[in-house]
Amino acid sequence: MAAATICLVLAVLLQAVMPILFGRMIDATSDTGGDSRRARMRAYSQACAELAGIVGVSLFFTAVRAYVFNSAGAKVVARLRVLLFRSMLAQETSWFDAKETGDLLSRLASDTQKLQAAATETVSLALRSGISAAISFALLFYTSWQLASLATAVVPFLIGATFIAMRVVKRLAKESQAALARAGAVAQEGLANQRVVRSFGAEGFEVGRYAHAVGDPDADRKTLAKDSSLALGLRQAGVQAAFITTTAGLGYASVLGVWYYGGLLVVRGQMTTGDLVAFVMLLLTITASLSVLAQTGASVVEAIGASVEIFAVIDREPEIPNEWASKSDDDRATELKLVTGGAAGCAFENVVFSYASRPDLRVLDGLTFSIPAKARAALVGPSGGGKTTLLHLLERFYDVTSGKVLFDGVDVRAIEPVLLRTKMALVAQQPALFSGSIRDNIAYASRARGLAVDDAAVEAAARAAHAFDFTTAFPDGFETTVGERGVRLSGGQTQRVAIARALLAAPRLLLFDEATSALDAESEALVQDAIDALCVGRTSISVAHRLSTVVNADVIALVQGGRVLGSGTHDVLLRDCPEYANLVRRQLRAADSSASLA
Ligand SMILES: Nc1ncnc2c1ncn2[C@@H]1O[C@H](COP(=O)(O)OP(=O)(O)O)[C@@H](O)[C@H]1O
Ligand SMILES: [Mg+2]
Numbered sequence: 001m002a003a004a005t006i007c008l009v010l011a012v013l014l015q016a017v018m019p020i021l022f023g024r025m026i027d028a029t030s031d032t033g034g035d036s037r038r039a040r041m042r043a044y045s046q047a048c049a050e051l052a053g054i055v056g057v058s059l060f061f062t063a064v065r066a067y068v069f070n071s072a073g074a075k076v077v078a079r080l081r082v083l084l085f086r087s088m089l090a091q092e093t094s095w096f097d098a099k100e101t102g103d104l105l106s107r108l109a110s111d112t113q114k115l116q117a118a119a120t121e122t123v124s125l126a127l128r129s130g131i132s133a134a135i136s137f138a139l140l141f142y143t144s145w146q147l148a149s150l151a152t153a154v155v156p157f158l159i160g161a162t163f164i165a166m167r168v169v170k171r172l173a174k175e176s177q178a179a180l181a182r183a184g185a186v187a188q189e190g191l192a193n194q195r196v197v198r199s200f201g202a203e204g205f206e207v208g209r210y211a212h213a214v215g216d217p218d219a220d221r222k223t224l225a226k227d228s229s230l231a232l233g234l235r236q237a238g239v240q241a242a243f244i245t246t247t248a249g250l251g252y253a254s255v256l257g258v259w260y261y262g263g264l265l266v267v268r269g270q271m272t273t274g275d276l277v278a279f280v281m282l283l284l285t286i287t288a289s290l291s292v293l294a295q296t297g298a299s300v301v302e303a304i305g306a307s308v309e310i311f312a313v314i315d316r317e318p319e320i321p322n323e324w325a326s327k328s329d330d331d332r333a334t335e336l337k338l339v340t341g342g343a344a345g346c347a348f349e350n351v352v353f354s355y356a357s358r359p360d361l362r363v364l365d366g367l368t369f370s371i372p373a374k375a376r377a378a379l380v381g382p383s384g385g386g387k388t389t390l391l392h393l394l395e396r397f398y399d400v401t402s403g404k405v406l407f408d409g410v411d412v413r414a415i416e417p418v419l420l421r422t423k424m425a426l427v428a429q430q431p432a433l434f435s436g437s438i439r440d441n442i443a444y445a446s447r448a449r450g451l452a453v454d455d456a457a458v459e460a461a462a463r464a465a466h467a468f469d470f471t472t473a474f475p476d477g478f479e480t481t482v483g484e485r486g487v488r489l490s491g492g493q494t495q496r497v498a499i500a501r502a503l504l505a506a507p508r509l510l511l512f513d514e515a516t517s518a519l520d521a522e523s524e525a526l527v528q529d530a531i532d533a534l535c536v537g538r539t540s541i542s543v544a545h546r547l548s549t550v551v552n553a554d555v556i557a558l559v560q561g562g563r564v565l566g567s568g569t570h571d572v573l574l575r576d577c578p579e580y581a582n583l584v585r586r587q588l589r590a591a592d593s594s595a596s597l598a
Contacts, residue, residue: 004068005127011061012128014054016135019285020143021051023278030273065124073120080112080310087313092320093397094356102188106181107313111306118303126296129289136282136289143279144262144271151258151283154250161250162294165243166301172236173302177309179229183213240298247294251287258283320396322417329450343373344408344423344508344539346394351403353386353393353562363389365562366403371555373408376532377541378550380583381559387543388429390559391511394541396420407509422449425507427515429543431498433486438462438471439478441486441497445505457504464534465499466526491518496527503534510540517545524549547587558583 028044088104140148190197190206197206215230216223224231258280265271347370353363363386371377379387392398393405396417405412412420425445433441442461443453458478462468470493474480486494495518502510512531516524528549531542544550550570557567558580566577573580 001068001072004065004072007061007065007068008124008127009131011058011065012131013135014058014061016132016139016285018051018054019136019278019281020139021047021054022281023143023272023274023276025051025274026277027272027274069120069124073116076119077112077116080115081108083314084108084112084310087316090322091313091316091318093392094319095316097355097357100185100188101192102185103181105188106184107309110180111177111310114299114303114306115310118300118307122296122299122303125292126300129292129296133286133289133293136285140279140282140286143275143282144265146265147258147262147271147279150261151254154254157250158247158290161243161246162297165239165294166297168239169236169298170301170305172232172239173298174305175227176229176232176236177302177305179213179227179232182227183210183229186210186213243294244291247287247291251291255280255283255287320399320417345373345375345406346371346509346539346541347404347406347409348390348393349404349406351393351405352401353389353398353403354401355398363562364393364400367559367563369557369564369567370406371539371541374537374539375554376535376552377539378553378556379541379543379559380547380550380556380580381565385559386562387559388513391426391513391541391543394509394511395424395426422505423507424509424511425502425505426511427495427498427502427513429513429517431486431494433482433489433494433497433501435482435484437476437479437481438467438474438497441482442467442478442500442504444501458500461500461503462497464503464530465496466523466530467493467496467500470496492520492523495519496523499527499531508538510535510538512540512542514543514545516549547584556580 025044025047028040028047085108088108137152140151186206186209190210197203212225213228215225215228215233217230221234224234259276262271262276262279266273266276348367351364351367354361355363367386367390379390381387389398393400394407394412396412396415399413407415407420407423434444439453439455439458440447442458446453446457455478459468462471462478471478471480480488482489482494482497486497489497495515499512499515510531515531516527519527524546531540532552534540542550542553550556552570554569555567556570556573558565558573558577560579565579566573568576574584
């Protein structure tokens with residue numbers, strides 16, 4: 001970088017003296033009396049040769065400078081993107097609850113791009129223009145101090161105009177960044193949910209939403225949404241036009257003044273024509289440099305806006321701190337080895353919890369419940385009662401508002417989240433797969449931990465989750481690609497791949513959140529058998545939507561309204577807990593009526 005900066009300074013120095021040489025060439029051609037024609041030819045040729053030499057050398061410096069600055073910029077932006085992505089993933093789940101993916105994507109793509117521009121092209125442009133303006137300025141006075149004083153009279157006005165334009169641009173740039181991010185969020189949602197959009201015939205509606213965020217180019221100025229990125233762009237265009245006109249006007253005024261007064265000086269014999277030409281060229285260089293400086297100023301201001309957003313994420317301390325990301329590979333390996341022993345009993349002690357996005361709603365309201373090590377537990381109860389939330393607290397996706405969640409008798413808040421999560425595996429209610437093959441998905445935990453993928457283990461997990469038969473029935477078998485989020489599989493297939501993925505993580509606590517809800521009755525029975533077999537010798541918690549699957553559980557908890565209304569075995573609950581008895585009766589009735597339909 002230092003070498004590149006030296007190259008930059010040298011190239012600019014050389015370019016700055018070019019007008020003086022032009023001036024000399026002109027003076028060499030004109031008859032100033034005295035000199036012979038031959039002497040003038042010689043002086044002219046010498047000035048030309050010097051100019052050519054300077055051009056050549058300055059081109060070389062320019063090439064070195066351009067390469068070094070631009071390649072450094074590419075590295076800066078790559079590093080920044082990775083850093084930003086790492087910081088995003090380190091944030092707690094609540095943070096994501098409050099964000100839109102499209103917004104985050106635009107931070108990664110366009111904000112970092114703006115910083116790259118500022119860090120490289122802009123720095124180099126600003127240096128070049130600044131140095132060139134300064135040198136040309138000194139040469140102005142060297143050529144003719146009278147003219148120079150006249151020409152610089154406009155400088156204070158230029159500075160004033162720049163200052164005002166800068167402030168306006170800064171505000172607009174920040175707003176337009178936000179507008180683009182909003183548009184990105186709308187687009188991301190529409191594209192990711194295109195099936196829903198299509199099924200409701202809502203293509204036009206979504207395009208309208210996006211066009212509203214971007215700004216409809218055909219709408220007239222009055223109906224255009226004020227905060228659309230187009231409206232902001234138009235305002236920015238206006239400010240820029242006014243600014244450029246002002247600076248150019250001031251520049252021309254000073255050039256015209258200089259031509260006029262300079263001409264007088266030449267006629268009076270106080271200045272040569274060549275000097276006047278050189279002077280005007282220097283002045284034009286200064287004007288051009290100053291206008292470039294003003295523009296780079298605007299892009300620096302934009303970059304500052306972008307960097308504020310970027311570093312707000314990078315510097316943010318996650319509320320559920322995750323030291324894992326900053327640990328060395330060796331430390332991670334050592335800590336992973338420590339994760340042995342413990343029989344994975346869990347307990348909830350008087351847990352109160354509200355989601356940060358809805359602080360007034362107590363989702364869990366003094367919930368107490370414990371699961372002995374190696375027991376099979378089941379959570380039942382009406383939808384919205386807080387069952388999924390309980391699993392989220394165990395995984396430390398969220399931390400309790402008050403009370404305690406214990407794992408192996410230890411408050412989960414005292415356990416490094418990554419380590420805690422290696423001990424448990426969650427099959428979510430709506431499992432999401434990654435684009436890639438079925439094998440890659442099942443082996444996700446091994447790949448994430450940097451372990452070799454064991455094909456035999458992948459197959460065994462697939463068999464245990466009843467995913468083997470349908471997988472091998474595909475022409476590509478385990479290499480079948482599942483599509484983004486698993487769209488190329490059926491719901492039941494996705495669930496079974498997700499179960500296999502959880503098994504391969506070899507957890508000591510298995511969490512199933514209505515893991516069989518997307519299966520037909522027959523495969524549900526099969527998968528339930530598989531789950532039952534897997535749970536032997538392990539602690540497990542299943543959220544069940546069908547009571548028939550949990551009657552054999554060691555402990556069943558009825559979760560309703562954020563509390564456990566009763567817990568125990570099926571028989572105990574039937575006897576002691578009227579709400580549970582009700583639930584059973586209702587399901588039996590539903591089963592009866594569907595049986596009579598069949
Ligand atoms: N991320 C979230 N932010 C805010 N509220 C949530 C969030 N997730 C769930 N809830 C609310 O918490 C309550 C319990 O939800 P959940 O635990 O998913 O219920 P269940 O799994 O028993 O059906 C519901 O009222 C739901 O609207
Ligand atoms: Mg749920």
